[in-house]
Amino acid sequence: MAPLALALVLGLAAPAWAGAAPAATVLPPEAVADLARAWLAGRVGAGAEVTVRPPARPLVVPAGALRFDVRLESGALEGPGATLRVTVLSDGAAMDEAASALVRAAIRRRVPVLVAARALGRGATLGPDDVRVEARAPSAIPADALAGPEAAVGRELARPLAPGEVVTARALASRRLVRRGARVTLRAEGPGFVVTAAGIAEEDGGPGDTVRVRALAAPRLLHGVVDEDGTVRVAY
Structure with a gap:
């Protein structure tokens, strides 16, 4: 890719005279973070939320076609967070001309949870169409949340539920095996x-x-x- 085209793709300022080759390519912090996000997307799966903090400074390398390398510096992709090293190098440049930055990524795995598909009133008996399973971050899920419909369908609600609200064990009335007068x-x-x-x-x-x-x-x-x-x- 030509240096001018690369500059436009990366959102960089074009040189004052387009016919002159720029002396260096500047990769903004957010572009560095995008490289880390793209690398993580293929490794943590669709069931995870990834938040990447851009580095404090841009990366500056000699002008030319760029090569990128992203590696795990510390932490683990299976855990809550990791530090990645993003390295940028121009084709034909020596390794000592490469620029790199550490990028911190927070990884939150999503888990299945049962939620109300619509507004439901107290005393309603839950049917299959009243609930659905969604993937949500563990931090947003109550401790007694239900993971699937098996434990809820056919049960009565002890309190109202709003659309999208997590269905918990406390929201369900006790199973009435004995009824008055029976x-x-x-x-x-x-x-x-x-x-x-x-x-x-x-x-x-x-x-x-x-x-x-x-x-x-x-x-x-x-x-x-x-x-x-x-x-x-x-x-x-």
């Missing part, structure tokens, strides 16, 4: 025996919740704990 199986256990009986739930409850129930055979109020299978364990 018939339930009561189970009492003791040393060497298990007794089951029919009852009526006096309130809603999910796994691990303590609920009030009434046995059909002896209609008195009891308290029991809801198991994963929907039965209610009562004290003997």
Whole structure:
């Protein structure tokens, strides 16, 4: 590429007289950062956010067609950040005429997270079209965020969600295995025996919740704990 054309591509000032060959080529700090970004783009993958800090000064090399080299100076591409060395050399120039700069890059890996596909109200039962998976930076994801729809579809919301808001475990209401007024199986256990009986739930409850129930055979109020299978364990 001709020196004048290269200067225009890099956004450099053209020489005062276009017919005269410039003595040097100046690579602005942002152009150096662009070289680092291009090098990183092919190595960290599309699931990462890369922020590159331009060097403090431009790189100046003898005029001519340029060759570039980018190498990892310190850090790791798998980690949160790395320092890269960007080297620029004109064709035909000696190595001692090369110019280089250290460029700091912050690398933030994106991870999948479940978000609301639209505005959802409290008490809504989530369907497949109500949520979607997006890739986001870990720093923007709550600790109890859900990664996929399997844990959310079919569950009720304990609070409203705005479009794009991350779906968390706290945003979901407890699974109501027992509903008020519904018939339930009561189970009492003791040393060497298990007794089951029919009852009526006096309130809603999910796994691990303590609920009030009434046995059909002896209609008195009891308290029991809801198991994963929907039965209610009562004290003997």
